[in-house]
Amino acid sequence: QKEVEQNSGPLSVPEGAIASLNCTYSDRGSQSFFWYRQYSGKSPELIMFIYSNGDKEDGRFTAQLNKASQYVSLLIRDSQPSDSATYLCAVKSGGSYIPTFGRGTSLIVHP
Amino acid sequence: GAGVSQSPSNKVTEKGKDVELRCDPISGHTALYWYRQSLGQGLEFLIYFQGNSAPDKSGLPSDRFSAERTGGSVSTLTIQRTQQEDSAVYLCASSRTGGSGANVLTFGAGSRLTVL
Numbered sequence: 001q002k003e004v005e006q007n008s009g010p011l012s013v014p015e016g017a018i019a020s021l022n023c024t025y026s027d028r029g030s031q032s033f034f035w036y037r038q039y040s041g042k043s044p045e046l047i048m049f050i051y052s053n054g055d056k057e058d059g060r061f062t063a064q065l066n067k068a069s070q071y072v073s074l075l076i077r078d079s080q081p082s083d084s085a086t087y088l089c090a091v092k093s094g095g096s097y098i099p100t101f102g103r104g105t106s107l108i109v110h111p
Numbered sequence: 112g113a114g115v116s117q118s119p120s121n122k123v124t125e126k127g128k129d130v131e132l133r134c135d136p137i138s139g140h141t142a143l144y145w146y147r148q149s150l151g152q153g154l155e156f157l158i159y160f161q162g163n164s165a166p167d168k169s170g171l172p173s174d175r176f177s178a179e180r181t182g183g184s185v186s187t188l189t190i191q192r193t194q195q196e197d198s199a200v201y202l203c204a205s206s207r208t209g210g211s212g213a214n215v216l217t218f219g220a221g222s223r224l225t226v227l
Contacts, residue, residue: 043219098144098167101153101156
């Protein structure tokens, strides 16, 4: 059973702070890692994906992957109230086309 | 189309009735997924279609659930003899399977099913 674990939160940060969201996974064969954002009552939308160990930056977002420790994280710099949402981690192994999703972490950015 | 289109957006039905949920994926996306999201829960995989290959049905929770995809495009998820525990948002997603961004899922707005 492939598992993807996330702290459900809520994670509460003040506006302008760095929000750090973490995700661990059980399948060592995992090769593709995705972060999706889901606003309340809406469907998930992709923030970014990462395939290689290390950091990948896109604007205020940085994804960090450590395959040896089997975790992937998402950093949000200069957090804004509009970043308040649930963040879903998804992991796909090399032999599958089907990503497994974590339950998500609820982020609240307060002014 | 420009995005993934799902219908109906909301469906209220009585226990024991059959329902059909429709998904029209992004043009050119060969992969199509159905997920289910219950209130406050994560995404539960249901079924995956890739081109003309046999679908991966490993996530279907019971034989009351079935899905088909006609002509490699539109998909219909059918739930027979609905139960209250089937109440959830049913999300359809599509993706490319090659090139940059392969396997990045684009989701539709979902079909909210309520079984009374």
